[in-house]
Amino acid sequence: MTPAGRYPLGALSDTRTHPPVRAARAERTRRRKPLGLVVIPIVLALAGVGLVLLLARGDGGGIPIIGGGRSEEVPPFDFVVRKARAVPTAEGADAKALAKEAEAVADELTPILDELFTTAFLDPAAWRDGDYEAVWARFSDDARAAAEESVETLTLGRAAGETFDAVTPKRGTLGFEVLFDPDGDPISAVASFSFSATGVRTDGTATRILSSGQLFFGNPGHWRITAFEVERADREARVPASPTPSAT
């Protein structure tokens, strides 16, 4: 069938034993196996690393499976109360009894302030969207508008979600002065506070959030902030070693 003379004799000779096709395939297979063993694990490893990073980040409001990154977890925070002092308005008032009452008022106001500062600075569900409604609800009708206008000073800010990845509390201290009416009932209280937290920004840098000042409370029983004087003195900070929230 093959025209003679075009190929060297024997080159296409039917007399060849036919090992060649199967053997060559087998040979090729033998040669490919090591490559698959090398490349596929690399791809899988890279995919795995990517998945881990993605889950750890919890981007876009997702729940992080691995700690750190854009955590949606609310870090626990409690103020430490340094003092609670009574200010009597009646001559010859029972100082001891009022001191106890002042402590009771401090006990009443401290969890309110824990919650207030948690919402204002620590709860990702609030600062991620700049939604501080729960903070404003703590202000009297008169003070609320001024408080909302001061959102950037009183809270982490409207654009905190674009700025921060995580915020963890560092320290919070409180001191109370409680004014009593002549009958010994509390009428007003001032909370002098100092609060600090560390915010890790989306660019990887960090800032120390420092807030201090005084909050005047009125309307005992349904305590509301009637006046305030607050200062922010944020500064650059080192990125914390661990993103794990730590309680004060």
Add this chain to the structure above:
Amino acid sequence: MGTMGTRCDRRGPMGGRAARRAALVALLLMAWTLGSTLGTTPGGSAARALPVLQLERARAGYVPTLDGSEPIFILALGSDARPGEEIDGQRADSIHLIAINPAKHRATIVGFPRDAWVAIPGYGTNKINAAMTAGGPDLVVATVESLMGVTIDYWALTWFDGFRAMIDDIGGLRVDVPFDVVYAYARAEIPAGPQTLSGKDALAFARARHALPAGDFGRSENQGLLLVSALAQFRAEFAKDPSRLLDWVGAGLRNMRTDVPLDQLLRLAFTASTLNPRKVTNIVLPGGTGMAGGTSVVNLDQAALQAIAADLRDDGLLRKGTIPPSPNASLLGG
């Protein structure tokens, strides 16, 4: 070259393509993963600008002041009640009308000579200080309202011991004493110049009149000066530590009587924190001494009284032309 050849030989042509594909897939996967992790997609990162972070000092404040549309009138009274005596049943030897203009952060203090011969509603004509003996603070309020044609919002009454304790409770009162003051009765000698007066010395300064050329007129102006000094000190302390407001309110309430409801008192205190002490005009109604039925009295300068009252009514402030000369002018060198 030799090495390359060897490697190609070892992998073979099919192995090379698979490796390249796998590497490409891995690279794409890595790029996608990193892109997702960083919250951007390649090429989109430039559009995402970080907001400028607040790293400067910032402050926010709010105080609930009284409404600024109308002046607020408060009558400050000092009873000459001695220990054990009924405080509001004695003469009011210190009478000051305080007019506050919250909108302009200014105020006026008008002192009334205690011997001013005036009409006391329901009690004929008498010295103004007798109004409290006859009807307590409310009658003094009615008397001053009738005299000045204003509606007084609140009154506050203190007494010797109360005044002294009030000053001590706030830690003393910083006063720039304008001239040497001697009050022999309390053996007090207060030199001119800025100083912190104790309750005892502040009371001596408030009571001294014999060494003053205009007597009770000069004393009334000094009492007004104590009020202005208290305002300046309160404002400075409030600016430094707002919680001091409670200490001042507490010290005031423990040592005075007033018809100001507590919540309003707090608002008044916040309002006071916004007043500029340099913009407080301190005057004493002018007049001359005379006799009425054998009693030495002060006849108020009616023209000056009418002008001051008319000027004060609308906004609680006095124009320069209405302000009478200081009764202590000779001591002040003016």
